[in-house]
Amino acid sequence: MMSEKKRRRVISGFVCGMLAFLFPFLWLQMDADAESDKAKEVILRVCNWEEYIDLGDWDEEETIDLDSGNVIGESSMIEDFERWYYETYGVRVKVEYSTFGTNEDLYNMLTLGDTYDLVCPSEYMIMKLMTEEKLVPLSEEFFDKSDKNNYYINGVSPYIRSIFDNNEMNGKKWGDYAAGYMWGITGIVYNPEEVSEKEASSWKVLSNPAHRRQITIKDNVRDSYFAAVGAIKSDLLTSEEFVSRSDYKDNLEMEMNDTAPETIDKVQEYLQDVKDNCYSFETDSGKADMITGKVVANYQWSGDAVYTMDQADEDDFTLAFAVPEESTNIYFDGWVMLKDGIGKDAAKQHAAEAFVNFNSRADNVIRNMYYIGYTSVISGGDDGRILEYADWCYGAEEGEEEVTDYDLSYFFSEDEKEGEYIITAPTEQVYRQLFAQYPTKEAISRSSIMVCFDEEQTKAINQMWINVRCYNIHDIPGWVWALVGAAGCIGAVLSIRKWKASYRG
Numbered sequence: 001m002m003s004e005k006k007r008r009r010v011i012s013g014f015v016c017g018m019l020a021f022l023f024p025f026l027w028l029q030m031d032a033d034a035e036s037d038k039a040k041e042v043i044l045r046v047c048n049w050e051e052y053i054d055l056g057d058w059d060e061e062e063t064i065d066l067d068s069g070n071v072i073g074e075s076s077m078i079e080d081f082e083r084w085y086y087e088t089y090g091v092r093v094k095v096e097y098s099t100f101g102t103n104e105d106l107y108n109m110l111t112l113g114d115t116y117d118l119v120c121p122s123e124y125m126i127m128k129l130m131t132e133e134k135l136v137p138l139s140e141e142f143f144d145k146s147d148k149n150n151y152y153i154n155g156v157s158p159y160i161r162s163i164f165d166n167n168e169m170n171g172k173k174w175g176d177y178a179a180g181y182m183w184g185i186t187g188i189v190y191n192p193e194e195v196s197e198k199e200a201s202s203w204k205v206l207s208n209p210a211h212r213r214q215i216t217i218k219d220n221v222r223d224s225y226f227a228a229v230g231a232i233k234s235d236l237l238t239s240e241e242f243v244s245r246s247d248y249k250d251n252l253e254m255e256m257n258d259t260a261p262e263t264i265d266k267v268q269e270y271l272q273d274v275k276d277n278c279y280s281f282e283t284d285s286g287k288a289d290m291i292t293g294k295v296v297a298n299y300q301w302s303g304d305a306v307y308t309m310d311q312a313d314e315d316d317f318t319l320a321f322a323v324p325e326e327s328t329n330i331y332f333d334g335w336v337m338l339k340d341g342i343g344k345d346a347a348k349q350h351a352a353e354a355f356v357n358f359n360s361r362a363d364n365v366i367r368n369m370y371y372i373g374y375t376s377v378i379s380g381g382d383d384g385r386i387l388e389y390a391d392w393c394y395g396a397e398e399g400e401e402e403v404t405d406y407d408l409s410y411f412f413s414e415d416e417k418e419g420e421y422i423i424t425a426p427t428e429q430v431y432r433q434l435f436a437q438y439p440t441k442e443a444i445s446r447s448s449i450m451v452c453f454d455e456e457q458t459k460a461i462n463q464m465w466i467n468v469r470c471y472n473i474h475d476i477p478g479w480v481w482a483l484v485g486a487a488g489c490i491g492a493v494l495s496i497r498k499w500k501a502s503y504r505g
Helices: 004-040 077-089 103-111 123-131 151-155 158-166 203-207 221-232 248-256 261-277 285-292 302-314 346-358 362-372 385-394 433-437 455-470 478-504
Strands: 042-049 064-066 069-071 093-100 179-190 215-218 280-282 297-301 320-322 328-338 403-407 422-426
Touching: 042 346, 064 385, 069 362, 077 093, 077 346, 077 362, 093 103, 093 346, 103 123, 123 328, 151 346, 151 362, 158 179, 158 328, 179 221, 179 302, 179 346, 203 215, 203 221, 203 261, 215 221, 215 285, 221 248, 221 261, 221 455, 261 455, 280 285, 285 297, 285 302, 297 302, 302 320, 302 433, 320 433, 328 346, 362 385, 385 422, 385 433
Parallel strands: 042 093, 215 280, 215 297
Antiparallel strands: 064 069, 179 297, 179 320, 179 328, 403 422
16 A cells, blocks of 8 residues: 555656646747737827827826825826726737927828827817828717726816817818817916016017017917917907907907918018017927026917926016917817728727827826826816816915915816806916916907918918018118119119110111
């Protein structure tokens, strides 16, 4: 009879032998499973504005300590999405992330053959891509409110959604093709010690000789064209007759997107005056120039205005933000899927829409807003953390005396219930960061979008822009004009003599 000790040795030997025999097969199976996972991995190519998503690595003191819980960006939003997508859907996704500097840069990249699945242009470029039928519509599943992972449709501001649903391009709603990301308005960041609020509240400040070489303007044709139209049409746009019309909003949009030849000529002349008067045309340097005091006023997008005022506050240097009385551009950056990338690949489209949804989750919305300074189109729906974050940023401290109730119901509530969406803020904030982050309903009432220009309109304003940026009649010295005039006179005299000689002969 086999002893217990010997029996255990035999069983142990048998098990080890079986494991040794099966190990190569188990290894092959594990390898096959890994290869299968790799084969199922979705490659998602995303192209977004520079510095326009949370890249993580926050210091611990940057933690946003809301009553509902802390928010902090430890890893990048890209890494967190890849991890979340696998945990949620059981499929691995690899995001190949790229950036662009302007809408025109993005369009040129696409024209030259760069291929992306998901991109984030502004409203007029979204319209252009829709017109050229380069976009894939969002799926029906994306709009399913019963899906708890559809954070976008369950959390988008009703105000923003109404704009996306009420604007069309070739009979197709924006909202069928684009999911909003960030939004804002344009205005003037200014030093209240040097520039009055009244001066800053008009686009004409850009050519104000009282601030010669102390103002910056945007170095792109669409933003500068918009501002110039506001300046040259100031009397019309601010007249009581124009503002009180029942179709004011439609007429405002028409006037601000006017490309009639005579308007383009006037814009060119105005921008040449501005070029002679301003410190520089810039895309990003205006923020630093305001903070260091090189300039006293800066044409700015509201998100960059918030950043500029925040940085100035750190140096005990107070700046303010004004919205021109003629009109402000209400802009949107939105996610759209490209046919050249997504095609009919259902897995890619699902990952792309999930990327939008992940960035629309309240805590991630807060992370992105904190990191980049712009305002998300997401109000949160039933999730109150975004309003809580706005109050965390701008609400008055307990015991503060000079406070103002700031009503945000137009953005957070579909029926604009009074008293439910109010931030009690320091009065001095009303026309500073809070105003730039969440403009008042009154400021929004005079907003206009930039529409998509057709090929002929685009060619005309681009030529105008070349004339302004590369050639300026105001830069030509008087002695040159005198020489040109003298040469013209001499040429005319010689022509007349030649004609008379020919006639006599």
